[in-house]
Amino acid sequence: MIDVERLVTVGARQIHFEIAPKPPFRLDLTVWALRRRSHNVLDRWDGITYRRAASFGTHDVELAVRQVAPVESPLLEVTVTGPAPIAVAQPAADAVDRLLGTSIDLDAWHEIAAANEETAGLALRFRGMKPPRFASSYEALMTAIFCQQITLDFGITIVNAWIERFGRQLPGAERDLWLLPAPNALEELDPAELRPLRISRQKATAAIELSRRVTRHELDLDALESSPDEDVVATLCGLSGVGRWTAEYVLLRGLGRLHTFPSYDAGARNSLAKLLAVDRPMSYAEVARAASRWQPYAGMLYFHLLVAGLERSGRLVIG
Numbered sequence: 464m465i466d467v468e469r470l471v472t473v474g475a476r477q478i479h480f481e482i483a484p485k486p487p488f489r490l491d492l493t494v495w496a497l498r499r500r501s502h503n504v505l506d507r508w509d510g511i512t513y514r515r516a517a518s519f520g521t522h523d524v525e526l527a528v529r530q531v532a533p534v535e536s537p538l539l540e541v542t543v544t545g546p547a548p549i550a551v552a553q554p555a556a557d558a559v560d561r562l563l564g565t566s567i568d569l570d571a572w573h574e575i576a577a578a579n580e581e582t583a584g585l586a587l588r589f590r591g592m593k594p595p596r597f598a599s600s601y602e603a604l605m606t607a608i609f610c611q612q613i614t615l616d617f618g619i620t621i622v623n624a625w626i627e628r629f630g631r632q633l634p635g636a637e638r639d640l641w642l643l644p645a646p647n648a649l650e651e652l653d654p655a656e657l658r659p660l661r662i663s664r665q666k667a668t669a670a671i672e673l674s675r676r677v678t679r680h681e682l683d684l685d686a687l688e689s690s691p692d693e694d695v696v697a698t699l700c701g702l703s704g705v706g707r708w709t710a711e712y713v714l715l716r717g718l719g720r721l722h723t724f725p726s727y728d729a730g731a732r733n734s735l736a737k738l739l740a741v742d743r744p745m746s747y748a749e750v751a752r753a754a755s756r757w758q759p760y761a762g763m764l765y766f767h768l769l770v771a772g773l774e775r776s777g778r779l780v781i782g
Contacts, residue, residue: 482539484593485566485568492589494513494563524545562598573586581739592766594719601673682702711725
């Protein structure tokens with residue numbers, strides 16, 4: 464649980480409070496590591512404010528986050544808009560912490576990164592980026608399933624299509640904001656019904672099975688939070704359409720296991736090879752051995768390579 468620093472204003476439909484992240488912190492870099500592409504319909508960023516719809520029980524609200532103090536002494540202003548927002552102040556603060564990693568201490572990461580010449584410059588350039596997490600393990604798993612073996616651009620397009628077909632728009636929001644579809648939205652579907660969304664039958668089958676098992680309480684994703692890595696991998700790989708790549712993706716992006724470098728991720732593997740000046744494809748074992756130099760923060764290496772790629776492609780412009 465993260466402390467709400469100060470309730471600034473309290474109204475019938477809107478509250479403002481402050482969160483002081485563990486320094487250093489940069490909202491822009493952290494949000495880009497979370498959203499990855501500008502057409503992401505869940506995680507909105509206009510260059511100043513991060514927005515997302517969130518549901519806490521019966522309360523559907525808009526979260527808006529702005530950084531109002533600099534990297535080395537950061538302060539975030541969080542606005543919660545919706546019915547009776549004061550009732551969800553603490554869950555909203557906890558959600559922001561999960562999404563944006565505000566309470567994570569990365570002093571040891573900076574020491575390790577600085578001690579390796581390949582990452583010293585990266586860590587300095589992206590100083591203040593925290594490791595983001597999806598809002599839930601279900602979101603992480605569904606996103607991973609839909610993004611398997613295709614480009615990230617197309618993967619997020621498919622995720623968007625799923626959200627817009629089965630999710631709900633937050634009423635009265637300043638901009639279009641979507642609530643993630645609940646698992647029961649898919650549990651009774653036939654895989655063919657997802658074909659118009661350009662979702663393959665294999666991925667549709669996996670997404671429906673996952674949603675069905677969660678809805679029927681046959682799979683407790685919350686229990687993964689405290690499970691050892693290999694138990695998580697074994698549980699997830701027991702699901703239809705889920706392999707090691709998806710499991711490692713969930714370990715890092717869903718469960719926040721910062722020692723995880725998704726070694727089966729082709730983009731991450733290629734970026735690491737480029738960083739290390741390796742001019743041939745690296746095997747899974749070679750990637751794991753190479754990433755061990757940055758342990759227990761190999762996941763931070765992954766996020767730095769990701770954001771560096773966004774900058775090279777022109778998607779991210781650092782001010």
